[in-house]
Structures are given as C-alpha cells and as structure tokens.
Amino acid sequence: MxxxxxxxxxxxxxxxxxxxxxxxxxxxxxxxxxxxxxxxxxxxxxxxxxxxxxDQVDLWYPPAFMIHINNTLMLLAFYLYAASGLKTAITRKIRHPQLTAVKTWAVAHLLVNGDLASVLLFGGLLAWAVGSVILINRAEPQWTKNPPVPASKEVMAVVGALVVVGIVMMIHNWLGVQPWG
Structure with a gap:
C-alpha cells in the first residue's frame, strides 16, 4: 500500500x-x-x-453486471480522451475532456473492484482529477470554447476509442484480468 x-x-x-x-x-x-x-x-x-x-483485502463484492457498466464507461473514457486531442464537438460542452476521461476511468474501475488497493489507487486518481479541475478553473475562470470541427474528427475519435478499448482489454486478458465478463 x-x-x-x-x-x-x-x-x-x-x-x-x-x-x-x-x-x-x-x-x-x-x-x-x-x-x-x-x-x-x-x-x-x-x-x-x-x-x-x-495482498487483496476485499471491502465489498461488486455484482457481475457492473462489468458491462465498466466496459461502457471505459469506451466513454477513451472517447473523451481522443476527443480532447481532436477537439471534437464534445469539447465544446466539456471544458476538461481529458480530466473527465480520467474521472470516468476511475469510477469505472471503482465499480468493478471492491478491494482496498483499488479504492486507494482509483479513488486517489479520481480525487486528483477532481482537484485538478478545481485548481484549473480557479486559476483560469474564463473558458474559450473550441471552434467547430469536421464530422470526420468525430469519426476518428470514436474509431480510435474502439481500437484502444480493444487493445486495453487484450492487455488486461494477457495480465490475467478478464474485462469481458
């Protein structure tokens, strides 16, 4: 720990x-x-x-259906991260898409991991991301929204997110974690 x-x-x-x-x-x-x-x-x-x-210290035992919620949230997290770089439409609505991606990733992992180490790790990174948003907004209260971009950027963000989710899930399988349920 x-x-x-x-x-x-x-x-x-x-x-x-x-x-x-x-x-x-x-x-x-x-x-x-x-x-x-x-x-x-x-x-x-x-x-x-x-x-x-x-050593694993279980605090609770997440229900099996949480795996599907986790996987959906992971897809959203990777999309948000990709969208931040491509400046897609969502970045005109969400000021901090990368930090929102980290928060989504952390919550997704907290939903499927009920052990103390997971709460510490993913909860700690969630707290960092929340704190980062607060500090950035306090230092830079004005937000200039990105200009609109072509729909092709949106498609690239979605396809990129799907590919990265597939790769990450294969890596998890290789490490012995079964993210597919």
Missing part, C-alpha cells in the same frame, strides 16, 4: 506544482518539464508495482 500512496503523492505533486507553486515551477525552467516528467513516471511505476504486489 505504501508504494501506491507514494505513487499517488509523486503523481499529484508533479501535476499540482504548476498550480500550487507557480513561482517554483517557473524557476525550474524548461528543464523542469523533464524532471516533473521523470517524477510522474516514477509515480506511475510505484502505483503499478504497489497495486500488483499488495
């Missing part, structure tokens, strides 16, 4: 530094991006190793 917590602290600290200590981040200059990128990667590695290495 300590590795998961350390990973969350490193991840959150690296991402929040710009908002919570802008002067310190500015003093780091461009080299600071590499340092914070390395801290982020170390955080992710700690979270993965901690999650895979911890």
């Amino acid at each position: 300590l590795l998961i917590i350390l990973g969350l602290v490193l991840w959150t600290g690296a991402h929040f530094l710009k908002r919570l200590a802008p002067e310190a981040r500015a003093r780091m200059g461009n080299g600071g991006k590499a340092v914070l990128g390395a801290v982020t990667i170390v955080g992710v590695v700690c979270m993965i190793l901690g999650y895979r290495g911890v």
Whole structure:
C-alpha cells in the first residue's frame, strides 16, 4: 500500500506544482518539464508495482453486471480522451475532456473492484482529477470554447476509442484480468 500512496503523492505533486507553486515551477525552467516528467513516471511505476504486489483485502463484492457498466464507461473514457486531442464537438460542452476521461476511468474501475488497493489507487486518481479541475478553473475562470470541427474528427475519435478499448482489454486478458465478463 505504501508504494501506491507514494505513487499517488509523486503523481499529484508533479501535476499540482504548476498550480500550487507557480513561482517554483517557473524557476525550474524548461528543464523542469523533464524532471516533473521523470517524477510522474516514477509515480506511475510505484502505483503499478504497489497495486500488483499488495495482498487483496476485499471491502465489498461488486455484482457481475457492473462489468458491462465498466466496459461502457471505459469506451466513454477513451472517447473523451481522443476527443480532447481532436477537439471534437464534445469539447465544446466539456471544458476538461481529458480530466473527465480520467474521472470516468476511475469510477469505472471503482465499480468493478471492491478491494482496498483499488479504492486507494482509483479513488486517489479520481480525487486528483477532481482537484485538478478545481485548481484549473480557479486559476483560469474564463473558458474559450473550441471552434467547430469536421464530422470526420468525430469519426476518428470514436474509431480510435474502439481500437484502444480493444487493445486495453487484450492487455488486461494477457495480465490475467478478464474485462469481458
């Protein structure tokens, strides 16, 4: 559990530094991006190793139908992430599509994992994403919506999301997790 917590602290600290200590981040200059990128990667590695290495402590037993809700939410999460890069129509309605994707991903995983490590990991990342939205909105209250884009970008986002969901599910199968139900 300590590795998961350390990973969350490193991840959150690296991402929040710009908002919570802008002067310190500015003093780091461009080299600071590499340092914070390395801290982020170390955080992710700690979270993965901690999650895979911890003894399972079940808090509840999610019903089987939650798998289907999880898979639908995962498709939505990957779509939102793709839409943020392509600036599709949804990005004119949702200010933070990438962070909304992370929140959707975290909630989806909380629905199907009732163990303590999952609550800590996915709940921690959900809290980070919520906090990020709050900090960004506070620092930049005005939102300029993206201009409309061609429908082809929407199609690319949907197709990309479907492909990535398939790949992620195959990786989960390879790791011994059965996301298909």
